[in-house]
Amino acid sequence: MTYGNALRCLSDPTRRQVFERLRHGPLPVGAIAAGLPVSRPAVSQHLKSLKDAGLVTDRAEGTRRVYAIDPNGIGELRRWLDQFWDEALESFSREVRRTSPHRSRP
Amino acid sequence: MTYGNALRCLSDPTRRQVFERLRHGPLPVGAIAAGLPVSRPAVSQHLKSLKDAGLVTDRAEGTRRVYAIDPNGIGELRRWLDQFWDEALESFSREVRRTSPHRSRP
DNA sequence: ACTTACCGTAAGCCATGACTTACGGAAACG
DNA sequence: CGTTTCCGTAAGTCATGGCTTACGGTAAGT
Known part of the structure; x- marks a missing residue:
């Protein structure tokens, strides 16, 4: 349930x-x-959270630390959402069929 | 930025x-x-948040209130994530090309 | 009409976490 | 080597929000 961490990260504006x-x-x-x-230390803390959630990666470059997006995090989040999306759509169409019965040819 | 509300909602376990x-x-x-x-009032409060975020819909059915998933919410979230996904992948491959230069044919 | 079932809202409590300032450490530069 | 730059971590403060209990309101059953 690492997508939980990703969601928690991306929930903060x-x-x-x-x-x-x-x-x-x-x-x-x-x-x-x-x-x-916000201050720079605050950004550092946010980057740590994002890294723990698999959303970013970091590499040392001299005295600076370069951060980049890690596709793994959003990938996992996307898979979770897609699986959800499919079932939701199916359930939704099933519900529509139930609510407005056989409008087959007005 | 209603996807912000959706993210905030789904961030809570x-x-x-x-x-x-x-x-x-x-x-x-x-x-x-x-x-x-958790208690039932807590669930009611959560459902209110989910409804405000466009993630669920509710209909009255006698004395009970039936909730269902609203595809709009996850749809918007999915679009936001997909747009993100594309740019991230592009940036990622660009980065790979930069880091390991022309390994064209081992 | 009275009771019961089902639910939303109000008020209050308390933990979580986002931010700040202060500090320490590692790499470039003279 | 001293200095400067760039960054992560520690400690402490304060608001946010998730949960509970208590209450009120509507619809169905008898």
């Missing part, structure tokens, strides 16, 4: 902002924190 | 349990609360 800044490519912590309404 | 109980079809509140480790 600030953490989503951190995450979305990596969409167009990897970035060091300072560049991520710049412009955000 | 109990609320996910409530939500997942509706996967196989609509259920009244009592049936949902039965077996859950």
Whole structure:
């Protein structure tokens, strides 16, 4: 249930902002924190959470630490959501069939 | 940004349990609360949040209130995630190309 | 009409977690 | 080596929100 961690991470607006800044490519912590309404240590803490959830990866590059999006996290989240999506649609159509019975040819 | 509400809803484990109980079809509140480790009013509050996020719908059926999954909520969430998924994959492959340069034909 | 079943809302309690400031450590640069 | 830059961690504060109990309201049954 690692998708639970992913959901918990992405539920926080600030953490989503951190995450979305990596969409167009990897970035060091300072560049991520710049412009955000929170301090840099806060961003570091968010990045730790995102990393634990499998949503980002980090690599050392000199004195800076470059973060990038990890496809594994969103992949797992996507699979969980898709499985859900299918069953929900089926249940929904079943419900429609039940509510408005045999409107087969007006 | 109604997907933000959806994410916030699904981030809570109990609320996910409530939500997942509706996967196989609509259920009244009592049936949902039965077996859950929280009280029935708590389930009602969770259902209110899920409804506000567009994740469930409710209809009155006599004295009971039947809840069902609303495809709109997960749909929006899925679209947001997919858009994200595409850009992330592209950025990822771009990164792989950059890190391990022209391994074209071993 | 009285009772029972089923549910939503209000008020209050309490843990979780998001943020801050302060500190320490590792790599580049002179 | 000292300094500067860039970053992670620790400790502490404070708001958010999830849960409970108590209450009120509507619909069905007798």
